Every structure is written in structure tokens, then in C-alpha cells.
Amino acid sequence: MTTPSDPAAFDVERLRALLERGGDVTVLDVRPTVEREEWSIPGSLHQDAYQALRAGDPDALAYGALPRDKPVVAVCAMGRTSTIATRLLRECGYDAYSLAGGMKAWSLAWNTAELAEPGASLIQVRRTGKG
Amino acid sequence: MSVASVSSNAPGSADSRPTPPPRVTRLAIIASKGTLDWAYPPLMLATQAAKKGWEVGGFFTFYGLNIIHRRRGRRLRVTPLANPALPMPVPSLLAALPGMTAMATSMLKRKFRGRRVPTIDELLEQAIASGVKLYPCGMTIDVFGYGTEDFIPGVQPRHGSSDFLDFAKDAEVTLFV
Numbered sequence: 256m257t258t259p260s261d262p263a264a265f266d267v268e269r270l271r272a273l274l275e276r277g278g279d280v281t282v283l284d285v286r287p288t289v290e291r292e293e294w295s296i297p298g299s300l301h302q303d304a305y306q307a308l309r310a311g312d313p314d315a316l317a318y319g320a321l322p323r324d325k326p327v328v329a330v331c332a333m334g335r336t337s338t339i340a341t342r343l344l345r346e347c348g349y350d351a352y353s354l355a356g357g358m359k360a361w362s363l364a365w366n367t368a369e370l371a372e373p374g375a376s377l378i379q380v381r382r383t384g385k386g
Numbered sequence: 387m388s389v390a391s392v393s394s395n396a397p398g399s400a401d402s403r404p405t406p407p408p409r410v411t412r413l414a415i416i417a418s419k420g421t422l423d424w425a426y427p428p429l430m431l432a433t434q435a436a437k438k439g440w441e442v443g444g445f446f447t448f449y450g451l452n453i454i455h456r457r458r459g460r461r462l463r464v465t466p467l468a469n470p471a472l473p474m475p476v477p478s479l480l481a482a483l484p485g486m487t488a489m490a491t492s493m494l495k496r497k498f499r500g501r502r503v504p505t506i507d508e509l510l511e512q513a514i515a516s517g518v519k520l521y522p523c524g525m526t527i528d529v530f531g532y533g534t535e536d537f538i539p540g541v542q543p544r545h546g547s548s549d550f551l552d553f554a555k556d557a558e559v560t561l562f563v
Contacts, residue, residue: 322515
């Protein structure tokens with residue numbers, strides 16, 4: 256499992272801030288299709304490679320293509336399988352990272368939005384994963 | 387004067403002109419078939435070329451439009467009927483029975499998944515994100531009565547065959563599937 260101190264780990268807050276700015280990053284969701292259908296990170300790509308990655312298949316991500324001109328952040332449920340995906344992607348030359356804590360950490364990420372109200376300043380606090 | 391101090395890039399010299407960027411290899415694919423088995427070759431080739439950094443354009447014409455169709459693309463099938471190459475574990479005579487197309491489609495999807503091949507949806511998403519241009523054929527759109535809203539997000543505007551020929555003219559690799 257990746258931790259924020261791991262150089263291959265990508266912190267949830269960093270990803271959230273990057274996506275909110277429309278930053279150049281590709282998010283690759285490697286969870287099983289049934290899990291992705293429940294919820295996912297908006298704009299993320301998907302490849303159901305979970306079983307292959309867990310089985311240690313070196314060809315788990317051999318097919319398909321990802322943009323080469325920006326970092327790739329692999330995402331799974333808890334941040335373990337995405338670490339394997341990150342290693343394979345790095346071997347293919349991608350600037351790859353693993354989302355630390357996976358979708359569980361993403362569901363707990365908070366952000367704020369300032370709303371303009373007449374005569375008052377309203378701060379809306381949102382959980383990123385819940386919208 | 388040392389040899390190293392002689393600059394070949396001195397202003398006014400012939401070598402001072404900016405070097406043009408190296409030309410990227412171009413792949414032009416025409417996808418004309420709309421069954422599950424024949425949806426894979428153009429998309430696999432397109433994504434592998436994109437992975438190499440090639441410029442890729444795919445022209446989806448006739449039944450190939452099904453691949454990028456918002457609804458039809460999610461229902462691509464393969465039939466064992468008159469398709470002797472499909473490795474079905476039943477005699478050819480039984481291929482015409484109801485349910486055999488669904489069985490063949492399910493079997494093929496399992497085989498692809500077993501070899502770590504992404505689904506058609508996954509390949510399309512990755513292709514578009516990787517800069518592959520997917521052009522729907524304008525004439526076929528008119529013939530089948532489709533609208534621009536019928537295609538998946540990220541597909542290019544309708545394209546004429548003449549326009550695609552202009553793109554393919556400068557391609558190092560041209561393929562018809």
C-alpha cells in the first residue's frame with residue numbers, strides 16, 4: 256500500500272486540487288467494472304485489470320494506451336493494487352503514481368467552495384467523493 | 387583558433403535556419419465492420435500506435451459506425467452463423483439456433499478478458515484520451531439517419547471520405563478493416 260511519503264504515491268488532496276484546476280493528469284481506475292459502476296472519479300479512464308494485477312500478471316496493462324504527455328495516477332479501492340499498476344506503468348515509461356488510500360481515501364476528502372450571498376459569505380463544505 | 391570555436395550556426399550561415407520538428411509517423415485506419423470481433427482490430431492498432439507516439443486517425447464508415455455509436459456500440463455482438471473461424475464448441479449446424487449469438491458474444495468477451503485485452507469501451511476512452519482522432523463518416527451518418535448526438539463523447543465532427551483521403555495521403559501506414 257502506498258503512503259503519502261512514498262515517491263510513487265499521489266496524495267488525495269493533491270489530486271483533488273489538480274482536478275479542480277483542470278490540471279493535466281490522467282486518472283486510471285483499475286478496479287473491477289462492478290465497483291466502478293457504483294462510483295468513480297469524474298473524468299477517469301477505466302481498465303478492469305484488478306484480477307490480473309493481483310495475480311501478478313506482467314501483461315495486466317500491456318494493451319490499451321494512455322496519454323504520454325502528463326502524469327498517470329492509478330486508482331483502486333484501497334491503494335494496494337494501484338501500486339502494482341504504477342510499477343507496470345513506470346516500466347512502460349509512464350510518469351505514473353498511485354493514489355494513496357485509493358477510493359476509500361478519495362471518499363473522505365473534503366473541499367470547500369465559497370458561495371456569494373447578499374450581505375454574507377457562505378462557505379460550503381463538501382466531501383469530494385459524495386459531491 | 388580551435389576547431390571547437392568555429393560555429394556552424396553563425397548568423398547568416400545556411401545552418402542557422404531552425405530545424406523543423408521531426409515528423410511524427412501517421413497511421414490512417416478505416417473501420418468498416420460493426421461486429422464485436424471486428425471492432426477490436428482497428429481499436430487495438432490505433433491504441434498501440436498512439437502508445438508509440440504516432441498520430442492516428444480512424445475513419446468509421448458503414449457498419450463501423452456502430453463501434454462509436456452511443457447505444458449500438460454498447461451492444462456489439464458476434465455471430466457463429468456463417469462464421470466458421472469463430473472457435474465455438476458446437477457444430478456449425480447449431481449456429482442458427484436462437485441464443486447462439488448471445489453465447490458466442492459472451493464467449494468472445496470472456497476470451498478477450500482472459501488475455502487482459504480491454505473492453506471496447508475502455509479502448510475507445512483510452513484512444514480518445516491518447517489523442518486518437520475518431521472520424522464518423524458523413525455519408526453513412528446520412529444513410530443511416532444518425533445525428534451528431536448519437537456518438538460517444540470525444541468523437542470528431544462528421545468527416546467526408548475526401549477529407550480522410552487527404553489525411554491518409556500523408557500517412558506512413560494505411561489500413562482498411
